[in-house]
Amino acid sequence: MHNKIKVCTLGLGYIGLPTSALIASHQIPVHGVDISQTVVDTINAGKIHIVEPDLDKTAANAVTSGFLKASTAPIAADTYLIVVPTPFKSGNHEPDISYIQAATEAILPLLKENDLYIIESTSPVGTTERMRDFIFSKRPELKGKIYIAYCPERVLPGNVIYELVHNDRVIGGIDEVSTKKAVAFYGQFVKGELHQTNARTAEMCKLTENSSRDVQIAFANELSLICDKAGIDVWELIRLANKHPRVNILQPGSGVGGHCIAVDPYFITAEFPMESQIIGKAREINNYKAFWCAQKIKNTIQEFELKHNRVPTVALMGLAFKPNIDDLRQSPAIYIAQKVLQEANDETYFIVEPNIDNHPYYKVTAVEEAVAKADIIAFLVAHNEFKQLVIGEDKIILDFCGVKKQ
Template sequence: MSRKTDVVILGMGYIGLPTAALLTESKLFVHGVDIDPKIVSTINKGRIHIAEPGLEQAISKAVAGGYLKASLFPIEANTYLIVVPTPFKENNEPDISFVEAATRSIIPLLKNNDLFIIESTSPVGTTDKMMELIYDERPELVNKIFMAYCPERVLPGNVMQELICNDRVIGGINQASTDRAISFYQKFVKGGLHSTTAKTAEMCKLVENSSRDVQIAFANELSLICHKSGIDVWELIELANKHPRVNILFPACGVGGHCIAVDPYFILSDYNKEAKLIKTARQVNNFKPLWCVERINNQRLEFKIEKGAEAKIAFMGLAFKPNIDDLRGSPAVKIIHAVLNGEQSKSHFIVEPNIDRHPDYKLTSYEEATQKADILVFLVAHDEFMTFGHAKEKIILDFCGVLSK
């Protein structure tokens, strides 16, 4: 690198790598750190290890132009960005050990006037904890560096656009830190930059996803009520939404992925007594796949009693939401796993048009599965399934509204 590094980004994943690319487009020199040697070597070849439209071209240009270099270790810079994973542990407690390790790795490099920003989704108080960690080790830096929290809101598949255009919430440990972080994001963000405190910014991210979880739980609860009362939940919600101030979401077979089904636990771990609605929403959304399993098993039993033979079942969709290939925390996968008890026989067809293969299950084409199965279970509302014409001889369990949309 021909010039001093401007920014060190710790974590070269779905968020850190596109952020690195955009910073280099603003002519900033970026040093990208990851603990995975394969990721580091891929980036240094100008290639990428994740799927994101427009990213490979940007990284290749940044590396070739000398603006981006990846490494296993941080170096001295003016700005440090923490973009490492924040999963939860088995007991649903947040695991901030990655944020802590990344912070520790740069403590020896910090100097007066540096800017330290956490972007990882984090429990409230994490920025303050990292501040204490830094000041404990480097007391001479108290009030001499700037620290802020700025969460991410991007949608995978459109990250390169959204990183630039989305509004951002930026909260420093003090006003000077907020102002300094805002001037950093002004270099590449065109969306609004909203200043607040670190704690409010941390809570803001958690609340955004918890709000979605609660709204989905309401829709999922309606689907149970409607099934019992013999009302079509899809028609009901469409009619209710004709009210000018009502906007109910549609139900599905549960909630999955790495954000909406995870972030509410970051609130529950600290505010368990207060967060009654958020807790109940998690319970409702976690229960929905179990309810789907029970309905599939009942249908299977009914078929056997009536026809004297095992039903051939087609499961439509594995992804955690429509039209993506991401299976992380997918309720559809949980449902299939429970119904099949881990064993796929010749009479079980699994369809997922967005992936080529699955490590545990043989995939079947949509056409073959709809032709051969007796029971069609729609788990994810992929566009490919929307063309399904209702075949009278088939039994259909539609948990995602494919037939109603």
């Protein structure tokens, strides 16, 4: 029965590839499409082009069993999954849905009665309805005859294979039959609960989840700025405040980065600028925190120079956007390193990132060597490797992420 359903996935990246491999592992034929020939060739060779635990085996099995094939062109299927990027338009924070539009355009001639079209890409509110209108403007005969839904992805990179199966999903159709059809589709391979709503709510739900995290981190970061001025240890303060049975403050850090929490709130502020005051302010605070950290390092260097009459050596500890990963995308630590090194003599700096071997711009130094040689040690990311370090009393420590406190 399942063998009769065919899926065509558009976009074979961090989300599209694991999703396609998972569906194929349920003996559902998947035709995966990517505009990158390299991506397509890699997958068809039974290999993967992204770092994700356990994905290599799942994808290789899916390809060798014949249930997953990659191509640069779509083919006729029963279900189409749109999992392409949704970046910003260049130069501002407005979401760019042209990739979704291009992927939709590519399958337009293939769509037929009873097909199911699902967008998984993180999207501004109204995108699914816009694509519905686009499809029906080009293929008016399909009006009321195909199913259209939105189902956002909320997996954690590094744990994608488990979370794809076990996370709850929010599924919103453009009408009730579309929602039901999409729920039946995900029910074949998702064990988490499938929550039904409409397309606009499902789109907003994804944006809300990441904005909620951003706002909560901004609160912690704001406290860290206040405490610095007030001479209070913010880590002790938060630990004590969290003893209240109904208070749960997150930990401050050197900013917020990555491709989700630091990005998705702008999908709301771009469209609802007047209404999204807290969401917008949280973005500003979290961006400002990285600027503030860079200033703090520069000021500490100047104070050192005045006191000791020599230029200090500085260790910048961590480049990733969060602890214990190698992902440097939109990392506040990278921003801080750039700001600090702008006016610097490189010889006096040690850049440390234990999760990468090398970097195109920075010479990466081993943890122990940097700590031994530096006068000033600035912790930008709370990597596990930094937690047990024994640091001499003569060193100046700037602990922006509580690596020595948590």
